[in-house]
Every structure is written in C-alpha cells, then in structure tokens.
Amino acid sequence: MEVQRIELSTGVGLNVALAGPRDAPAILLLHGFPESHRTWRNQFAELSQDHFVVVPDQRGFAGSDRPEGVESYQTDKIVADALALMDALEVKHFTLAGHDWGGAIAWTAALLHPLRVKRLVIVNAPHPYVFQSSLIEDEAQREASQYIRFFRSPTAEAAITAMGFETFLERVLLSHSDPTKLPVEERQAYLDEWKQPGALTAMLNWYRASTLEVPASGEQASLPLWTRAPFPKLRMPTLVVWGLKDPALLPIQLEGLDSVVKDLRIVTSPSAGHFITWEEPGTVTAAIRDFLADTRD
Template sequence: MELQRVALSTGVELDVASAGDPAAPAMIFLHGFPESHRTWRHQMADLSRDHFVIAPDQRGFARSSKPEGVEEYAPAKTVADLFALADHFGIRGFTLVGHDWGGAIAWIAALQNPQRVRRLIILNAPHPLVFQRSMFDGSGQREASQYIRAFRNPDLEKHIAAIGVEGFFDTTFVKHADPALMADERAAYLDQWSQPGAMTAMLNWYRASTVVVPATGEEATPPGWLDGPFPPLTQPVLVIWGMKDGALLPVQLDGLDAVVDDLTVVRIADAGHFVTWEKPAPVNAAIREWLAVKGDG
C-alpha cells in the first residue's frame, strides 16, 4: 500500500493508505478507536486486486492532524473529512466501510448522502438510533458502555501519563482481542499513541459525541428524539459482527431491519470487537460475496 499525506479542504492533513487501480470501483475504509488505517490491512490487500481502496488515518489518530478542541472531533467534522477525501481522489460514488468509530461516522455519512455512499459495510459499529435506545432498554449495553463515561473524563490523560501508554495498552485495549494477535501489533499501537497530542485527540471523539450514556443504575430520561421518526437507509447495507464483542454487544443487531431497507447481517461467532484482523478470512469472504450480489460499480 502507498501511504501519502493528503491536505483536505476541511483544514486537516491525513496520512492516507491506498492501493489498486484508481479506475476501478472505489472503496473507502474508516477505522475506529484506538487504531489507524492498519485496521484494514487484510481487507485492502485482498480487495485491491479489483478495487481502488483508500484508508485514512482519521483526524486525531497516528500522525494525522490533531486540531485542538473537543469541537474539532464532532461527527460533522469527521463526516466532512470523508467527503473531502473522496473529492481529493476525484471519487463521486463509492462503497463505504467502517469499524467502531469509523462505522459510526459511516452510518451518518450514508444517511446524509446516499447519492455518494452507494453501498455501506459496517463492522461492529452500532446504528445511532439502535445504540441510543440500547442505553435505556435494560439489554446490558449501558453497563458495557461505561468506558465511554471514563473516556470523557477530562482527567483521564493524567492517569494515562502516570501509567504510560504501555500501561494503558496492557490494562484496557489488550483485553478486547486475542492477546497473541495484540502482542504482534503492540509496537505499532504504542508508536501511534505516543505521538504528541494523540491520546487527547483520540479521546475527544468520545467527548464530542452527543450520545447519552447514563451511569449504571441511574434514573435517566431518554432523549426525546428517540420517539420521533428516523429516516431509513435506502442503499444496500452489509453488517458484519464479531459476536464476542464485550464493548458493543450483539444486541446492536436487534431492530436494524426497521431502519435499513436492504440489510444483510453476517455473524462471526468466534470473533470479538476487532473482527477485521482477528478473523480476516471470513470478513473478506463476506464482503466479496455481498459485493458479488449487490454490485460494486
């Protein structure tokens, strides 16, 4: 893969990995917390054989720009980065693929601009309506999401500074995937997290989000918009879910058919949250089988 620095019209510079023939059907991949374009290394290696694949290190991550201020990481900013990136490469319509926070942004982008996001592939990233509802339905997702409240704590960086990024890796991140696979990637993660301002920038994605996460046991009133109409996605959507995800529970699959007109769900029983590199073979197979049916032009 080629890694290049791209200055976007949104005012940030991103490191962007790309591969394949620029004349081939385009796929844009958005990673989540606390990763980088490397999330997609197995998918890009496979799909670049017949697609033009692009994966940025999103704002705040690795060596991409890290603008100061929580407001710089609001979804409107990161969605704008996506379309500015597509514009940079001269891409009008594309298949969008997202995991974790990248998936959250992908849901929003697909809702806002179905003319450009022609197909959507989501991996372990909740739909905004389903996720917010799950904070109030007793499904266990609220308890699983208490890490979001911790990540929003403005004093968290002091704790990380005290234990070091190595300690943060060993006490949090490493618990969510196969330790052997984590060990192989440890140096890359620690390098990226150690970049100046990286930890604050990555955490600001959580702080800029408007998702309401009540404390466990708290008597909280659901946001009023949950009772209103919510627009469905009209383009084809593939959702791939690692069923052992302890942070985003499989309950996030419940009710998706009510907000997605053309939905395909693939469950990978023996994968956790980081399904893209935990189980790349079944992920790649699911994507290729779906594209063969739904088209990729």
C-alpha cells in the first residue's frame, strides 16, 4: 500500500491509499464517519491480489482537504470527488464499495452514474429511500437516529470538545462495536486525526449538509414528497453486508431493498456491530471476494 496526494478537478486534494496492479479491475472503497481510509485496512491485502484498490480519505477527513462551509459537503460534491478521483487515475469502470457515510455516497453514485459503477458493495449503510421512510414510519429507527440531530446542532463541536475526544471515541466507536477489536494504535490514530484544526467541524458538516429529514422522537411527521414517487431501481450487481448488532442502523434497513435493487445479495453477521469492516474483517473480505468472483465479466 502506498499513500499519494491526488489533486482533483473538483478543487480538493485527497490523500489516497493505493494497492494492487494498476491494470487490474479497479475497486474504490469509501469510508464513513468518523474514520479514514484505515476503515478498510484489513481488506487491502486480499483485494489487492487481483484488483487495483483505491481508498481515499474523503474530503473533510484525516489527511485530505477540509473546505470551509456546510455547502462544501453536499452529497453531489462528494460524489463528484469519487468520479474525479477515478478520472485522475484513468479508470473508467469500477466496483464501488462504501461503509457508513461512504455507503451513502456509494448508493448515490451508483444511482447517478450506472454506466461507470459496474458493481456495488454496501456495508452498514442504508439506502436513501429505505432510510428516509424508516425515519418517519419506524419509531425505533427514529430514536436510534437522534444522534444526527445532535451532530447537526451548532453547539456540537463545543459539546464534543468539552467531553473530550477520548470520551467521544468511547461513545461513538466503541459503543457501536466490539471494543476489543480496536487496537491501541488505531485508537490513537483516530484521536490524532480528530484533533487537527478544523477536522471536527468538517466531519460534522457531512450531517449538516444532508437533506435527510430526522424528526424528533415522538414528533408528528409525514413522508417527504420525493419518497412518494416511484424510486429508480439499481440494476448493477449489488452486495449488502450488515452487522446486525448495529445500534444506530437497525435491521429494518434491509427490509424492502429488493424493491429498489434488482440484482441483490445480502450477507449478515449476528455478532458484528456497525464497524464490521474491522470487527469481523474476515466476514467482509470473504463476502466481497465471493461477490467479485461470482460477478466477474
């Protein structure tokens, strides 16, 4: 694995980890909140045996640029980063994988650019239509998602700073996963990244820029108009991997996926939480490897 700085046509520079032969089929791996390319550290070696593996720190995270302003973190701009990165690497078609917020970007990129995304891999990241519907209609999912309202608040930075980044790590990562699976050096890497000037605001701006409607618990709410219209169906092969012990994204996110994805396979783990890529790396790696083998051109 090598880490390069790549300047994109979208105006941001990303730190990007690269591995595997450049002429092999490409796979782009996107991380989520509040991580970095290290989310996928346990998948690099296996996938790079026969794929060109591309894993950026997305805008606002770790070593990549942190543009100012909430509007800089709108979904369309981050999707544009992903496409611009593959353009810079001269890759036209690729498999796209995403975890958490990276999965949200992957869902959207696949919907908007189906001719470039040949296969889609989603890891504990809800489909936009299914997620928005559940936030209105399912009280348990709405309650589990109240953290989004906190992250969007203008006082979130001050509250997190006051509690301390070590406590934040315990509440956000370790309470959503098996803490024994996160080595000391990885914990320190998170802390070092979060303490960089402007890093916390940049990460939180992903939530603030989202158009997702998250009503308060018990609040009367109706479905947004866009959820009442027919939603486009993805047609590329799609793999969804899910840790069922995820306390933030409940198993209801797997219900109804077959109505918005034509070629769908689902792999679940009853023992993993939200951060399954490093909690149960073997489950994730094997699922992706099998999926890529079964859908090879």
